[in-house]
Amino acid sequence: MAPTRSTTPDPQTTPSADPPRSLKPGTSWRDAWERSLAAAPEAFGDDHVRNLWDGQWQPDGHPLPAASPVDGTPIAGPPRLDADAALRAVRASLDQHRAWRHILLAERKARISATLDALTEHRELLALLLVWEIGKPWKLAQADVDRAIDGVRWYVSEIDRMLTGRTPLPGPVSNIASWNYPMSVLIHAMLIQALAGNAVIAKTPTDGGVSCLTLACALAAREGVPATLVSGSGRELSPALVRSPEIGCVSFVGGRDTGARVATAVADLGKRHILEQEGLNTWGIWNYTDWAALTPLIRKTFDYAKQRCTAYPRFVVQRAAFADFLTAYLPAVRSVRFGHPLAVAAPDDPLPELDFGPLINATKAKELADLTTEAISRGAVPLHRGSLAEGRFLPSQDTSAYFPPTTLLAPPSASPLHHAEPFGPVDTIVLVDTEAELLAAMNASNGALVASLSCDDQETYERLAPQIRAFKVGHGKPRSRGDREELFGGFGNSWSGAFVGGELLVKAVTEGPETERLPGNFPDYHLMP
The missing domain is CATH 3.40.309.10 (Aldehyde Dehydrogenase; Chain A, domain 2)
Structure with missing residues (x-):
């Protein structure tokens, strides 16, 4: 847990205290933490979260001190692993992958649907964790949770046709994502990847979202979804999460500098990849x-x-x-x-x-x-x-x-x-x-x-x-990432690898005909939107 930051007012920027406000009852960080501990005691300790690998919530890792951006309240930080532990987690995920890829689709759909029901039951708690961890306003935090749930439900209803003639990848999908959309981007992607027959690995963002992701993964793991959730610095974990031969695909959302390094690594290895990087919209x-x-x-x-x-x-x-x-x-x-x-x-x-x-x-x-x-x-x-x-x-x-x-x-x-x-x-x-x-x-x-x-x-x-x-x-109107059938990708340095959305999201994490060419932003191939 992090020490409390200074609250000494700056006379030039001190906000007005008129009208005086207070914290909404029942919404404190302590309230959110105690509810999380009650909902998933296997994943939450008295003051820390655990890593999930080899099908178990592990006590390893060194918690990084953290504070909420909302008001400096000390909150739980990520339990950082070293490179050796990350490699063991990846190898354990491969074992899970080899078992999961043979689970019948009907059973996978049932387990993912049960996970969605559990996420729905804990919707408000997940949103409250997002408020404290990454500063999202309440309405936007709820929307992030809802988009994840609703989006995956659509894939559950459509996945049969999308998987016709397709098989899971040889190894698990590794996910490295930024902190801003833990549910509607990261959890959404992980559940669809699992629905398609893959074990899934995710690195918790260093800047925030670890408790929300821990709760969501705990609910998925209870239903038998082969998820791995680990924390650590990119420098320490990248060799395992990007370069390991066990990894079947790398999915990255983040900045151009880090994305360029990941792109170089996956290109050298000929590994499947989905790399979303920022651009000046x-x-x-x-x-x-x-x-x-x-x-x-x-x-x-x-x-x-x-x-x-x-x-x-x-x-x-x-x-x-x-x-x-x-x-x-x-x-x-x-x-x-x-x-x-x-x-x-x-x-x-x-x-x-x-x-x-x-x-x-x-x-x-x-x-x-x-x-x-x-x-x-x-x-x-x-x-x-x-x-x-x-x-x-x-x-x-x-x-x-x-x-x-x-x-x-x-x-x-x-x-x-x-x-x-x-x-x-x-x-x-x-x-x-x-x-x-x-x-x-x-x-x-x-x-x-x-x-x-x-x-x-x-x-x-x-x-x-x-x-x-x-x-x-x-x-004359803004565009967004989109949901369900809508495709998403980027041009130039804003994107590398396979495009996603609709059937393309499933195709990116499964294998099809030998002659198949995945649509995406590759050196010699582009799909116009």
Whole structure:
């Protein structure tokens, strides 16, 4: 458990205590922990979680101190394994895989369905753990749990046709994912991989989500799903989780730097892979006049402080329309609500409906503060700089992980905010005069996952959209990862390996005809969305 961080108020950023708020009764970290301990005592100790491998919850690992980004409350950290222990876990998973791949599909469907029923029973607890561990507002945390459950249920109903003529991989699927969507990305993928006949391994993200993932995996393991959950540094665990010959496929969600190292490793080994990496997703404005429709869409882009792979941190705006754009944009950013996700004015009040809570940690908040200050010093124009005084907080709470909405015009080319995704509530705006400039600015990061283009004329959209280097392009609306039949992938440096979604997610983790070529972002092959 981590020591409590300082709560000494900063006179320049201390949030207003009017009206005074308190923690919603029954939502404290201690409440969440005791409920988790009662729900899965095999996986939770008095003050720590355990690793799951070889079908058992193991006492090994060295717990890393951790604190909630919400208010600095000490919480359980990941029990980190060393490289040798990780290798033993992978070898044990291969034994599970060899047994599981021969389990009849009807039985696999029954066990996955039973797991989904258990996840549904503990839905609110899983969501509460997400609030404390990664700072998600209550409504968004519930949505993350629900998307995982509903998405896997759809695969259970469709899996028979998807597996026709297909067999499990020779070895288990290894999952390394970022902290921001533990349920709807990581648990969702693991259960579908298991449904397809594979044992599954996951590394808990270092920055958060370990308790939520532990509870979800405990519920799955009780139903006989062959899941392995281990913690540790990427440097220590990567040789086992990426390079081990026992691994049948590597599924990665994270940043470009780490993703590039994983991509090099799997390419050298000829191993199946699904590598989702970040890109600078952009929203273009060209010959557009429906400004009233744009304002609510812009506010929606601030959900979860833009801490997601499909966030839109860059707006590329036609210079002639800039004044009208600001008239639509500024009311949206000024209406964003943020603060402590569990703070209420009265005990009977419902939990607040916030756009976002804290960033993942205080280090990230300081990084964004430094980046914006640096960009402004080099010439960027601050169009909006929110204040922590606008947030909803408990009196005198630690707010070091919070960062208010910020918008900069024309970040200089020397600034990281010009070409990289900030992964926080910071928007940058670039002005252009020609269609060529529009496309160049929207393609600044050599490939992205999503993009949007707001223009009045459908013909103009259809002409420009194919030139935008993003896997999905929306016409005047945001795009997302998608669910069920919807495909997902990326262009350029935002993605490597097989595309996913619908049948492709199952094909990526199973074997088919010898002549099969998996659709994806490979060196010599692309599937257009």
